[in-house]
Amino acid sequence: MVSSSADQTLAVQVVDSMERMSGRHPGCRRSSARGAVFRATFTPTGAAAALTTAAHLQTRPVTATVRFSNSEGDPHTPDTAPVTRGMATRFHLQDGSDTDLVALSVPRFVASTPREFLELTEALRPDPGTRRPEPARVHAFVHAHPHLAEAVAQQPPVPASYACTAYWAVHAFIWVDAAGAGQPVRYRWEPEAGRTDLTAAQAATRTAHYLTDELHQRLERAPVAFDLRIQLAGPDDPTHDPSTVWPDHREEITAGRLEITAPADGQDLRDTQAFDPTRVTSGIQISDDPVLAFRAHAYAESHLRRSHERQSR
Template identity: 40%
Template structure:
């Protein structure tokens, strides 16, 4: 029995099948793309900002799912804004994509964790494509930057990336974290109290009006946190949780494809973010925002990216927490390097955080 269990662990880790795509290969490649080690930081979305608030359910989501989060009332939420990449000092404009991860803490002890992007579609369809995209983005030793020709060749040979590229081209990044929408990307299975199951995607749609990033912001390395702090000084920030229901034939296993715009949509309630919190000491510091951690009434779909995300996030979490345990000074170094004068609550600079969604 011990031999069987050990063999299964070794197979999952990829030790017995080095040619097979595994979580260690993906996370190792993230580290390579980051250019140098960043101990104590997540391997992707290393640059981020912690937030806290609540979800105010209006009860309308219960028609799709019996999850307790959709019953009328408030659910505490801890979350994190971030930009992609493994470099915690990257400019805010290093990617056209931003992300919002949330953990809903339900009263019965269940949790709903989700990692969302500011694009409604993902660039690739499968974990294998994602890995090849990472390889294409590996820095050229001569320049320290990705080879544009290599990236162009990847996109040319993977036409599934075209919807993502077209959407990004037509939608400039927002001027704020607060006026961007954030999408589940993957589909999930919602089951109501009668046992009926439907495929659902969701989006957090802001009350704040979208405006594109300005030329002045493009010239700044770090502007997202300051903007968010300034807005929170005036009032909490709000997003509506919009649930979109698939019809038969809509793809549930391909995150590169949007569903038609005429699909049923339900406003399930309001996400209210009230404050930022220190990444070093905040509530999201040690959270692994695994999107497959779900309450009863919500299950993963057949999208192959979900299992890959879960495995990679877990390994990233293990590595960064081990680094902190072995080298406690990492915590102090990050705090010293990241602290800036607070605007309304003590928060580290957006450039020196330890959190991402993995």
């Protein structure tokens, strides 16, 4: 196990590298800098109750807060860019506590360890002249880490709507039942409206903030819903590597339905919240995935920096 001080040192290095990659934008997240926050209700189906004692996966609905975003650290990145989208959900539990689920519009993460992620962000640092990553550096990274070739090469489509995209939590978690038995799982939000992407020609006709604008317009007509799909690991499925996916034929259950109803009140205040995938509740444990454990340190460093920047304005 890596020591906490080593994790903190690496977190500083990673956030520094992300700033070099995306530029410094005071007061903003170093990843997923621009987003919008919404109110929601999560209603469990009860299908997960035999596998975990987690309160929000039993029978009673809970309120939730959802943030959709582009993955980029530059808040000026337009919605038309072919980048990863994020969906962060905070479940507000009956006892007053919260638990978070952070998901991306791609099924695998781009690194299997925190050190690999640091090396990748350095490889993606834009050339000062072209303002784009140097292909030779990216190719060198993939050559040194061939097991990440598929993850690095994945090209996220441009979605027609935040409401028409699937989102994967990419990490494995351990569900713990009433007898103390554990079951590794992975989460996916599946849109009730179905998955719909734009062609390059269609994307070229959209505005820079069309995803947020479209979702607001859609919510004026009706709520937006997602099913929480749970993939149950087989005995040989790895839980430590978020750059891999489990076979499609693994058993799945639908643990609940999320219904997004309206933009959150106090949008600016809500947008300063820090979602953390390691903020779990009783009945859920983090796995042996080192990237999952490390994200808490990187998020804390990013949150500390932007909080200081906001206070100094």
